[in-house]
Amino acid sequence: MPLIPMTDSLLRVRDLSVRFRLPEGEVTAVDHVSFDVAPGEVLGIVGESGSGKSQILFSLMGLLAGNGRVSGAAHFAGQDLLAMSPRALDHVRGVAMSMIFQDPMTSLSPYKRVGDQLAEGLIVHKGLSRRDAGREAVRMLDRVRIPDAARRARSYPHEFSGGMRQRVMIAMALLVKPRLLLADEPTTALDVTIQAQIIDILAELAREIGTAIIFVTHDLGVVARLCDRVIVLYGGRIMEEGPAAPLFAAPAHPYAKGLLHATPRIAAPLTPRLETIAGAPRAGGAMLPGCPFAPRCDQRIDICQTTPPPLKAIAPGRLAACHLTGETA
Amino acid sequence: MLRFLTKRAGDGILTLAALVTLTFFVMRLAPGGPFSSNRKISPDILANIEATYHLDEPLLQQFLRYVWGVVRFDFGPSIRFRDYSVADILISGLPYSLTIGFWAVMVATVTGVTLGILGALKRNSIIDYSAGVIAVIGIAVPIFVLAPLMQVYFALTLRWLPVGGWGDSWRNLVLPIVALSLPNIAYISRLTRAAMIETLRENYIRTAVAKGIGGRRVVWNHALTGAVLPVVAYLGPATAAIITGSIVIETIFALPGIGRHFVDAALNRDYPLVMGITILYGGFLIVFNILADILRGWLDPRVRNE
Ligand SMILES: Nc1ncnc2c1ncn2[C@@H]1O[C@H](COP(=O)(O)OP(=O)(O)OP(=O)(O)O)[C@@H](O)[C@H]1O
Ligand SMILES: [Mg+2]
Numbered sequence: 001m002p003l004i005p006m007t008d009s010l011l012r013v014r015d016l017s018v019r020f021r022l023p024e025g026e027v028t029a030v031d032h033v034s035f036d037v038a039p040g041e042v043l044g045i046v047g048e049s050g051s052g053k054s055q056i057l058f059s060l061m062g063l064l065a066g067n068g069r070v071s072g073a074a075h076f077a078g079q080d081l082l083a084m085s086p087r088a089l090d091h092v093r094g095v096a097m098s099m100i101f102q103d104p105m106t107s108l109s110p111y112k113r114v115g116d117q118l119a120e121g122l123i124v125h126k127g128l129s130r131r132d133a134g135r136e137a138v139r140m141l142d143r144v145r146i147p148d149a150a151r152r153a154r155s156y157p158h159e160f161s162g163g164m165r166q167r168v169m170i171a172m173a174l175l176v177k178p179r180l181l182l183a184d185e186p187t188t189a190l191d192v193t194i195q196a197q198i199i200d201i202l203a204e205l206a207r208e209i210g211t212a213i214i215f216v217t218h219d220l221g222v223v224a225r226l227c228d229r230v231i232v233l234y235g236g237r238i239m240e241e242g243p244a245a246p247l248f249a250a251p252a253h254p255y256a257k258g259l260l261h262a263t264p265r266i267a268a269p270l271t272p273r274l275e276t277i278a279g280a281p282r283a284g285g286a287m288l289p290g291c292p293f294a295p296r297c298d299q300r301i302d303i304c305q306t307t308p309p310p311l312k313a314i315a316p317g318r319l320a321a322c323h324l325t326g327e328t329a
Numbered sequence: 330m331l332r333f334l335t336k337r338a339g340d341g342i343l344t345l346a347a348l349v350t351l352t353f354f355v356m357r358l359a360p361g362g363p364f365s366s367n368r369k370i371s372p373d374i375l376a377n378i379e380a381t382y383h384l385d386e387p388l389l390q391q392f393l394r395y396v397w398g399v400v401r402f403d404f405g406p407s408i409r410f411r412d413y414s415v416a417d418i419l420i421s422g423l424p425y426s427l428t429i430g431f432w433a434v435m436v437a438t439v440t441g442v443t444l445g446i447l448g449a450l451k452r453n454s455i456i457d458y459s460a461g462v463i464a465v466i467g468i469a470v471p472i473f474v475l476a477p478l479m480q481v482y483f484a485l486t487l488r489w490l491p492v493g494g495w496g497d498s499w500r501n502l503v504l505p506i507v508a509l510s511l512p513n514i515a516y517i518s519r520l521t522r523a524a525m526i527e528t529l530r531e532n533y534i535r536t537a538v539a540k541g542i543g544g545r546r547v548v549w550n551h552a553l554t555g556a557v558l559p560v561v562a563y564l565g566p567a568t569a570a571i572i573t574g575s576i577v578i579e580t581i582f583a584l585p586g587i588g589r590h591f592v593d594a595a596l597n598r599d600y601p602l603v604m605g606i607t608i609l610y611g612g613f614l615i616v617f618n619i620l621a622d623i624l625r626g627w628l629d630p631r632v633r634n635e
């Protein structure tokens with residue numbers, strides 16, 4: 001426990017695990033993950049497809065699939081999100097914590113005007129009248145730079161491009177001025193040319209409102225530019241965690257190294273999926289006895305396959321889960 | 330929306346015109362005629378009769394005469410019921426069929442949608458299983474089995490309701506309406522259940538949940554539209570079929586509707602009556618499909634732009 005700084009964190013996640021029941025048995029998607037997010041901080045979570053990034057966010061929002069079970073604790077502003085009554089969780093989701101999803105094309109209702117979809121949260125949670133909520137919605141659409149916002153608020157989602165829809169999603173998420181925003185790869189589904197715009201709008205508004213962000217992404221360029229701290233996730237476990245700049249400058253964990261190698265230029269806006277690490281990403285399945293990355297690790301030693309490496313401090317504020325760190329790093 | 334409406338109406342009129350034409354020629358091309366029965370009729374009399382029904386005119390002339398009649402809802406005299414015009418027959422039977430049909434559609438829609446939604450929300454609950462059983466019975470057991478059973482139980486055994494016939498009381502309507510709506514309740518509840526389950530898996534429902542607006546609001550405000558859209562599409566043709574009467578229901582419950590003419594008229598080669606009924610049914614089909622489209626367009630903005 002002393003490994004993780006006991007700051008006055010906004011979100012304190014401890015031993016978060018997510019398991020899914022399947023006909024052929026149980027799979028662990030997230031395995032004893034602990035981290036903190038300070039108010040206003042931007043935390044990046046990176047890792048290959050299937051490493052459990054989305055499931056971490058879903059479990060915090062109470063959005064896990066029906067066959068999913070969560071364990072551990074996630075204290076948000078003092079209350080445990082995982083132990084809350086549904087009503088209490090609805091309140092938190094409504095006013096203090098919101099989420100932007102990966103696919104803007106399907107994440108808005110096709111049957112409702114965009115303005116109404118935005119206004120709904122304000123009506124339900126802040127008791128605003130339809131008119132006032134509508135006005136707030138238009139103002140927010142204007143803030144995410146949707147041209148002619150007053151008219152566009154009366155349009156339906158299918159009349160918007162993907163980028164515009166994601167702006168709508170951002171507006172919707174930030175409308176209630178949440179203290180924490182969960183952003184799940186908000187730009188991967190979008191055209192490369194507009195990804196940067198969307199990220200900029202999101203970062204600017206969040207900073208203004210003072211919203212902390214957990215930013216899940218494949219795009220290491222975005223992480224380097226935006227995030228204060230980074231978590232590198234593999235096979236549902238934290239491989240390495242630390243402040244963004246030093247972690248990028250000198251990654252300690254072999255997996256983090258491989259990940260950064262796979263991205264030659266950190267500042268490049270577009271990052272290929274991290275397929276250049278040899279071997280296939282670990283698919284959710286039976287947990288390995290040792291380090292989940294061991295089968296693909298070119299530095300593995302015997303102990304890697306038998307004992308899971310603990311997450312330990314390697315420098316002030318930096319953690320890594322590798323038997324070799326301290327010796328070779 | 331206006332463009333959508335005019336286009337649908339235009340399509341409808343064209344379809345109706347095609348239907349009118351097709352009915353005429355199919356009927357004329359079918360072998361045999363109303364008077365080519367086993368009974369020997371002297372050529373003179375036959376010629377006379379054919380003249381009365383304009384069957385001696387060239388086909389084109391017959392066709393034009395017929396079209397002009399259809400426009401005025403005049404299909405000429407019935408061949409079998411000599412003293413009545415087809416329009417008389419239809420107009421006298423229609424109120425009965427329409428009344429029973431209208432209520433059957435209402436009952437089927439409200440009950441079916443409710444059962445479907447409850448089933449989808451409480452999957453594998455008692456409600457869900459009961460709705461499933463009703464559906465299987467409604468779909469698998471034909472009306473001509475169910476309706477007499479209902480008569481025996483509710484009318485003869487319990488004596489709650491009349492066995493049949495058309496009276497002044499609403500009680501005469503209950504059994505026929507229930508019998509007519511049962512298969513549709515079954516179908517609509519299955520349709521709604523499947524659509525609701527599918528809708529609840531949509532990403533935009535997850536978004537709605539994430540807004541913390543509460544489960545009830547998620548279902549009624551966000552999921553309901555997706556769940557009823559397939560029902561609306563089904564109701565277009567189904568309503569047309571139901572309100573033009575069912576020969577089975579009208580026979581079993583001794584109701585003077587128009588449903589029973591469907592089969593009779595065709596068997597008797599009563600050309601004018603067959604064509605009258607076909608066009609009436611076709612007209613209803615087109616009108617209710619347009620209404621269903623309008624409703625769909627109102628619910629789903631993407632339909633309007635198709
Ligand atoms: N409903 C489910 N049932 C069983 N397994 C699931 C379910 N949902 C997710 N998983 C598994 O959980 C693991 C983690 O999934 P997750 O969605 O968090 O990946 P991710 O890191 O977000 O990947 P991506 O970058 O592709 O979005 C995957 O192996 C996935 O197969
Ligand atoms: Mg994901």
